[in-house]
Amino acid sequence: MVEIVSGTVLRLAEDGSVQHVGDGAVVLLARSGQLYTCNGTTEAFLDKVDGARNLDQIVDLLCEEFEVDKGTLDQDMAALATDLISEGILAAPGA
Numbered sequence: 001m002v003e004i005v006s007g008t009v010l011r012l013a014e015d016g017s018v019q020h021v022g023d024g025a026v027v028l029l030a031r032s033g034q035l036y037t038c039n040g041t042t043e044a045f046l047d048k049v050d051g052a053r054n055l056d057q058i059v060d061l062l063c064e065e066f067e068v069d070k071g072t073l074d075q076d077m078a079a080l081a082t083d084l085i086s087e088g089i090l091a092a093p094g095a
Helices: 040-048 057-066 070-086
Strands: 016-021 023-030 032-037
Touching: 016 032, 016 040, 023 040, 032 040, 032 057, 040 057
Parallel strands: none
Antiparallel strands: 016 023, 023 032
């Protein structure tokens, strides 16, 4: 299992693309043809993932967007990033 810490830089998988639809988004992984639907929180998170920002910077941006405790958001977004890496939506750090 990959450990995601505040300094971990996150980026979308090479074959991944995010399309905004209605009140959420879908992620397509071209290689496998997998299609994932995202809720608003995941959509907002993925909008900030650019391959340059680390988790802490992404959390700071989300804190500006939503009224939420940074400590809670930090833990939740680290868990989300871990899930997205395991699904192949985000690239594993260092890969």
